[in-house]
Amino acid sequence: MNEYKAPLEEITFVLETMADMKNWDHTPGFEDAGEDLVTAVLEEAGKLARDIIAPTNRIGDLEPPVLKDGVVTTPDAFKPMNAAFVEGGWPTLAADPEFGGQGLPSVLATAVTEMVTSSNMAYSLQPLLTSGAIEAINAHGTDEQRRTYLPNMISGIWSGAMNLTEPGAGSDVGALRAKAEKQADGSYKITGQKIFITWGEHDLCDNIIHLVLARLPDAPEGTKGISMFVVPKFHVNEDGSLGARNDLRCVSLEHKLGIHASPTCVMSFGDEGNCVGYIVGEENKGMRNMFTMMNHARIGVGLEGVAIAERAYQQAVYYAKDRVQSAAIGAKSRASVAIIEHPDVRRMLLSMRATCEAARAIIYRNVWALDRAHKTSDMEVKKAALGEADLLTPISKAYSTDIGVEAASLGVQIHGGMGFIEETGAAQHYRDSRIAPIYEGTNGIQALDLVGRKLNSEGGVHWKALIAEMREFTAGMDRSMAGSKPVLEEGINALSDAAETLFANGFDRIVDTAGAATPYLRLFGTVLGGYLLARQAVEAERRLAADDGNPAFLKSKVTVAKFFIEQLLPQATSLLGPIKAGAAELMSMDADDFIRT
Numbered sequence: 001m002n003e004y005k006a007p008l009e010e011i012t013f014v015l016e017t018m019a020d021m022k023n024w025d026h027t028p029g030f031e032d033a034g035e036d037l038v039t040a041v042l043e044e045a046g047k048l049a050r051d052i053i054a055p056t057n058r059i060g061d062l063e064p065p066v067l068k069d070g071v072v073t074t075p076d077a078f079k080p081m082n083a084a085f086v087e088g089g090w091p092t093l094a095a096d097p098e099f100g101g102q103g104l105p106s107v108l109a110t111a112v113t114e115m116v117t118s119s120n121m122a123y124s125l126q127p128l129l130t131s132g133a134i135e136a137i138n139a140h141g142t143d144e145q146r147r148t149y150l151p152n153m154i155s156g157i158w159s160g161a162m163n164l165t166e167p168g169a170g171s172d173v174g175a176l177r178a179k180a181e182k183q184a185d186g187s188y189k190i191t192g193q194k195i196f197i198t199w200g201e202h203d204l205c206d207n208i209i210h211l212v213l214a215r216l217p218d219a220p221e222g223t224k225g226i227s228m229f230v231v232p233k234f235h236v237n238e239d240g241s242l243g244a245r246n247d248l249r250c251v252s253l254e255h256k257l258g259i260h261a262s263p264t265c266v267m268s269f270g271d272e273g274n275c276v277g278y279i280v281g282e283e284n285k286g287m288r289n290m291f292t293m294m295n296h297a298r299i300g301v302g303l304e305g306v307a308i309a310e311r312a313y314q315q316a317v318y319y320a321k322d323r324v325q326s327a328a329i330g331a332k333s334r335a336s337v338a339i340i341e342h343p344d345v346r347r348m349l350l351s352m353r354a355t356c357e358a359a360r361a362i363i364y365r366n367v368w369a370l371d372r373a374h375k376t377s378d379m380e381v382k383k384a385a386l387g388e389a390d391l392l393t394p395i396s397k398a399y400s401t402d403i404g405v406e407a408a409s410l411g412v413q414i415h416g417g418m419g420f421i422e423e424t425g426a427a428q429h430y431r432d433s434r435i436a437p438i439y440e441g442t443n444g445i446q447a448l449d450l451v452g453r454k455l456n457s458e459g460g461v462h463w464k465a466l467i468a469e470m471r472e473f474t475a476g477m478d479r480s481m482a483g484s485k486p487v488l489e490e491g492i493n494a495l496s497d498a499a500e501t502l503f504a505n506g507f508d509r510i511v512d513t514a515g516a517a518t519p520y521l522r523l524f525g526t527v528l529g530g531y532l533l534a535r536q537a538v539e540a541e542r543r544l545a546a547d548d549g550n551p552a553f554l555k556s557k558v559t560v561a562k563f564f565i566e567q568l569l570p571q572a573t574s575l576l577g578p579i580k581a582g583a584a585e586l587m588s589m590d591a592d593d594f595i596r597t
Helices: 008-019 021-026 035-053 056-062 078-087 106-119 121-140 143-155 286-322 343-375 379-420 426-433 443-454 457-475 479-505 507-545 551-573 576-581
Strands: 066-068 071-073 158-163 179-182 188-198 207-215 226-232 234-236 242-245 248-253 264-269 276-280 324-327 336-338
Touching: 008 021, 008 035, 008 106, 008 343, 008 507, 008 551, 021 035, 035 056, 035 078, 035 106, 056 078, 056 121, 056 426, 066 248, 071 248, 078 121, 106 121, 106 286, 106 343, 121 143, 121 158, 121 188, 121 207, 121 226, 121 276, 121 286, 121 426, 143 158, 143 207, 143 226, 158 188, 158 286, 188 207, 188 226, 207 276, 207 286, 226 234, 226 286, 286 336, 286 343, 286 379, 286 426, 343 379, 343 507, 343 551, 379 426, 379 443, 379 457, 379 507, 443 457, 443 507, 457 479, 457 507, 479 507, 479 551, 479 576, 507 551, 507 576
Parallel strands: 158 207, 179 207
Antiparallel strands: 066 071, 179 188, 188 264, 188 276, 207 226, 226 276, 234 242, 248 264, 324 336
8 A cells, every 4th residue: 555645736736826825924814824834834744644644544444443431442553643743733723823723824724634634534533523613612602611622622632522413313403302401500411312423532632522412401393492512521620620520421433334443432421410511602502503613524524535535546546557457558569568558547547636636626715715704804805705615615525525435436446456455455545435425414415505505695696706707717718728618618607507597496496406406516516626727727837838836747737627627527517407307207206116016
């Protein structure tokens, strides 16, 4: 198995073209993010990922955490790896300086997170969930809660966990049954069970801060009656030291298809009637608060798709260069050549690389929109940036995780029979990737969010602005990208037509809209990815003409963009037909008719 090497040239180029990296130090709030600092951060993160974290990936797959007497023990190799991550200050990059963070752009932290995730996806879930918990407490908690929990969570000494799902309440969170009862001192007694709790119990951090959704005795039904509570594994004394253990336990670990090193816990709260929690925000407003954490996590999960695609691509390239099989097609010599010389293998490799780079561009742009929204004092700029970020979030999550699975599958295919053998590691990438389209809201739910909420938000102003931006840019495409221009324009027209159709459906045709949601999201992600790759290609051509940069890398950016637009985009454009067809055929069969007699 080839180890991971961070694609620093690619990541830097994407930060420059999608996130205005060269001007960060002129952006209010990011004055310290000069080019030299950013370069040093990326280089050191690459070393950490390659030398410290990546070697633990296979270990964690073969030696998953073990539960004994309520205690989860991780593989021995994870403790020094996590210590290096924490002691290096990596969790603090984008966090609030008031609580020990460095206040750097979130998109820079996203680039670092990508490297960590590529090197060990299962481990990366622990800091990901912690970051989401930090966001929720910072946004909705009291000043006391921020002072009590955030410094140690930001530093990585403590971790965080999200507790939503129950045996009878998965995507339908409103059906949850966990209970909270207010006590005389203002705290709450929590009882209930949660399942699929990622890193809900482990031995890498001194304390685990659980954010738990539960229902008060007199709460309304459904999501309107859910409250959020912070429930620490260990109580925190007034001086910040750890006190007694709270009444919560991991009662079992799930045995999963992939991400074996990530302890997926069944958590039980209040078995002894003494689980103490503290409300975050207002009573019955927990879902609003949890969306702060979930939206952060959804972008992070989308990044997992990019990260696993990158890791699978790197391994497939090395294998394809080393594996000798058959003569080159059309060659006079019958001598066997490396399989990377065969057209179909190149098609698969380019598909992996192009979709990975498209998804990376989408996510980095998504996070940069959030950075702009959080830092600007101009309310119009803030509104536009938040609108763009909201629009892109379901695409970032669903499109990127779908291509992560597809890329990992192609990686197995390129390895041939050896890809089906666990020792090569290609199968692990495929197994690990498969959870990402499922959790933090399945990709079907992301598609419904896109067509139900985001498409109609503020009269469609945000998607209309994005399509107008695409058209304005595409009109000026020249040089070698001019040949791709008609295909990209056709894709943009299909996206616009689909959006206008679904936007006009209204409630009367809501089932038709729901039936079109997933193909529409795929169309949107592919067209947007093609557009962003075209922007990168035009900039690459400009730098080539100016002799500014690595010619081989810049030429590859043009090739990848043209391949994506001319060979992958037309497949997505054809989705316009199914999107406009309506849901009559989808809904025509009775449920019993799906069972073959």
